[in-house]
Amino acid sequence: MRKVMSKRQQGPYVKKLIALRMSQLAVPKDGGFADGIAFLTNKDRILRIAREATDWAFAAIYAVKAAPGGKVYGDDEDIAKEILRQVEVKTRKGKS
Secondary structure, three states: OHHHHHOOOOOHHHHHHHHHHHHHHHOOOOOOHHHHHHHHOOHHHHHHHHHHHHHHHHHHHHHHHHOOOOOOOOOHHHHHHHHHHHHHHHHHHHOO
């Protein structure tokens, strides 16, 4: 499964989705600056988190494509854009 996912195209929205997930995995919710520095100084952890985030992003995109009766968003970029939009909406509601 890993080799198939790594060869998929990563446009700007897919990359943003991967980066969002990387940030969630790299720094715990209650973490801080020190956690970010610890992550950025550990090459093996960066690579592991990047793989996990990439797999997660493509699994999320696949889940949208495979959902019965769901909207058809188009390609990976369209789906990633919609996921990011929905994350933004939920984030704003949470800050209200």
